[in-house]
Amino acid sequence: MNIIVPIKQVPDLVEELEIDSSGKDLDREWLKFKVNEFDDHALEEALLLKEDSGGTVTAIALDGDDIDKALYAAAAKGADKVVKVTGIEGNVSNHEAAKAFANAIQGMGADLVFTGVQSVEDRDGQLGVLLAHYMNVPHISVVTGVAVNGDSVNVTKEYGGGMVAEFEAATPIVLGIQAARETPRYVPVAKVRRAMRSTDLEEVSAGDVSVSAGSSVSRMFKPESGGGAEMLSGSAEDVAGKLADIIKGKI
Amino acid sequence: MxxxxxxxxxxxxxxxxxxxxxxxxxxxxxxxxxxxxxxxxxxxxxxxxxxxxxxxxxxxxxxxxxxxxxxxxxxxxxxxxxxxxxxxxxxxxxxxxxxxxxxxxxxxxxxxxxxxxxxxxxxxxxxxxxxxxxxxxxxxxxxxxxxxxxxxxxxxxxxxxxxxAAPDLSGLKIKFKQLIEPEGGDVDITATDVLVSVGRGIQNEDNMEVVQVLADKLGAALSCSRPIVDSKWLPKTRQVGKSGLKVKPKVYIAVGISGAPEHIEGMKDADCIIAINTDANAPIFDYADYGTTEDLFDVVPALTEKL
Known part of the structure; x- marks a missing residue:
């Protein structure tokens, strides 16, 4: 199977998020970005599937700060090809991003496209499903298992309460990966550096991306913080004492 | 209209x-x-x-x-x-x-x-x-x-x-095969009075011991948010939230859980929610009854000691 994995950089939520002077977006100047954690799972599942059943894995990302590093990291993990989509950069809607990916992937002969099921910035919808509709192929989201079965794939999709559904699907198809079978592999920096020297980073044009989310942000604000909780003060020891009393009172 | x-x-x-x-x-x-x-x-x-x-x-x-x-x-x-x-x-x-x-x-x-x-x-x-x-x-x-x-x-x-009338649904490329019910776990987290629930803040698998000891002291079950299951530190049957289980214990102690909407969905109806998280802006505090930003690695052992 020829597996394509679109990768997206998102703000790292470990950092404090601030709103910019427009009041409509994050202050992105000092923001730290990282690869969307579900995209890591998508790449891992693709690599595992390749190890099981053969095929090739291509990681593809839209141009942006540090994106070369993310793509070389994918190569170091085992991606056969890495591709950068140029002519589109910055903070674009998922509609635009999906259209750019669809244009770039067209002609690559994809059997499977694995995206992260969601990201923290999906204001106008999850990328994978948008991509599938621009590519005019079916999709299944919230996928926790994929197995190749001849020309088709067996896919498990997760619902609430731990219930899962099993589907059989023809390829090509886009799958929104919730979790890979294994924890995404770690790759040491030295290996990424080696990949940087030995990997050919291809560039493909984003093409015509004249689509839009159809809505605009009018305001961004932090949800009231600490609104509900009575915050306990004092040292860890003091806090533990208060918590012990509260818990004893409830059980 | x-x-x-x-x-x-x-x-x-x-x-x-x-x-x-x-x-x-x-x-x-x-x-x-x-x-x-x-x-x-x-x-x-x-x-x-x-x-x-x-x-x-x-x-x-x-x-x-x-x-x-x-x-x-x-x-x-x-x-x-x-x-x-x-x-x-x-x-x-x-x-x-x-x-x-x-x-x-x-x-x-x-x-x-x-x-x-x-x-x-x-x-x-x-x-x-x-x-x-x-x-x-x-x-x-x-x-x-x-x-x-x-x-x-x-x-x-x-x-x-x-x-x-349905549109033409012939020639579908996706075929539904079956629904699979979750396997029963060793512990039913929907049926216990007290849950000690652990999230990403626990950092690594070795640290799980810290929360396990508290749960044991309380006679509570250990539950968790998604990243803990993805890391395979606890089985899927312990996951609270959107793709896990909905729980309503008397006391829910959220340790190192930030409170993403997917998690909140599964636990917001607990009687009493206690949140321990060093990030004062963590959304979990909006839903908690009591909260502390003291480090979990200080508070949890001290709390275990006092119970």
């Missing part, structure tokens, strides 16, 4: 609560509320919908959720009925409907919606750390986070059901 579509959701023969949440919200918007139900022999599911009308499509291909069949059918209904607002769950099923509908019917989609009004939708983004208000002109789709609106407001005495 606005025409509002509410896409009903059901799983394993049961209507999901998100359906009623959205019906109640649609009613409060003051529009003509049209519930859209797809299934096979499932017409009676609509008998307690608070709606003005139910559009029901019956087909063997729609008996169980199938992303392709459901998408095709709903796209065709939206095309023929031209609703002004479409409400769909930001759920496992809804995710496979909303974005495709946006492209195929050329309607803006606003996802992760926690509030909806005419021309404006509020989303919870960045793991619930930011609220984002979107302005939208004309007809739109909102995918609604479960737990945003009360369930009861969407229950009523049903409405006139109009059966609509």
């Amino acid at each position: 606005s025409k509002i579509f509410v896409i009903a959701e059901h799983l394993n023969g049961e209507v999901e609560d998100i359906t009623y949440e959205m019906l109640g919200k649609a009613k409060s918007l003051g529009g003509d509320v049209i519930a859209v139900l797809l299934g096979s022999g499932a017409k009676d599911m609509a008998s307690d919908f608070a709606a003005d009308k139910v559009l029901y499509v019956d087909s063997p291909e729609l008996a169980n959720f199938n992303p392709e069949a459901y998408c095709k059918t709903i796209v065709s209904l939206v095309g023929s009925h031209t609703p002004n607002i479409v409400l769909v769950g930001n759920t496992s099923q809804g995710m496979d409907i909303a974005a495709g509908l946006s492209i195929d019917c050329n309607m803006p989609l606003i996802a992760y919606a926690s509030d909806v009004s005419e021309g404006s939708v509020t989303s919870q983004l960045y793991g619930g750390k930011m609220s984002v208000e979107s302005a939208v002109e004309g007809d739109f789709i909102a995918s609604v986070l479960a737990g945003s609106f009360p369930v009861d407001a969407g229950k009523g005495s049903g409405a006139a059901v109009e059966e609509v």
Whole structure:
């Protein structure tokens, strides 16, 4: 199977998020970005599937700060090809991003496209499903298992309460990966550096991306913080004492 | 008057609560509320919908959720009925409907919606750390986070059901095979009075001991948020939240859990919620009764000692 994995950089939520002077977006100047954690799972599942059943894995990302590093990291993990989509950069809607990916992937002969099921910035919808509709192929989201079965794939999709559904699907198809079978592999920096020297980073044009989310942000604000909780003060020891009393009172 | 579509959701023969949440919200918007139900022999599911009308499509291909069949059918209904607002769950099923509908019917989609009004939708983004208000002109789709609106407001005495013929569903590329129920775990986290629940803040597997000792002292079960299951530090049966279980213990102690909407959905109805997290801006504090920003590695052992 020829597996394509679109990768997206998102703000790292470990950092404090601030709103910019427009009041409509994050202050992105000092923001730290990282690869969307579900995209890591998508790449891992693709690599595992390749190890099981053969095929090739291509990681593809839209141009942006540090994106070369993310793509070389994918190569170091085992991606056969890495591709950068140029002519589109910055903070674009998922509609635009999906259209750019669809244009770039067209002609690559994809059997499977694995995206992260969601990201923290999906204001106008999850990328994978948008991509599938621009590519005019079916999709299944919230996928926790994929197995190749001849020309088709067996896919498990997760619902609430731990219930899962099993589907059989023809390829090509886009799958929104919730979790890979294994924890995404770690790759040491030295290996990424080696990949940087030995990997050919291809560039493909984003093409015509004249689509839009159809809505605009009018305001961004932090949800009231600490609104509900009575915050306990004092040292860890003091806090533990208060918590012990509260818990004893409830059980 | 606005025409509002509410896409009903059901799983394993049961209507999901998100359906009623959205019906109640649609009613409060003051529009003509049209519930859209797809299934096979499932017409009676609509008998307690608070709606003005139910559009029901019956087909063997729609008996169980199938992303392709459901998408095709709903796209065709939206095309023929031209609703002004479409409400769909930001759920496992809804995710496979909303974005495709946006492209195929050329309607803006606003996802992760926690509030909806005419021309404006509020989303919870960045793991619930930011609220984002979107302005939208004309007809739109909102995918609604479960737990945003009360369930009861969407229950009523049903409405006139109009059966609509299914579009051509031959040649589907996705075939539904079966539903698999979760395997029973060693511990039923929905049945215990006290839960010690652990999240990403625990940092590594060796540290799990710290929370296990507290749980043992309390006679509590250990539960967790998604990243802990993905790391395989606890089995899936211990996961609280959207794709895990809904719990309502007397005491829920959230240790190192930030409180993304997916987690909140599973635990917000606990009687007493205690949150231990060093990030003072963590959304979990909005839902907790008591909170502390002291380090969990100091507080948890001290608490274990004092119990």
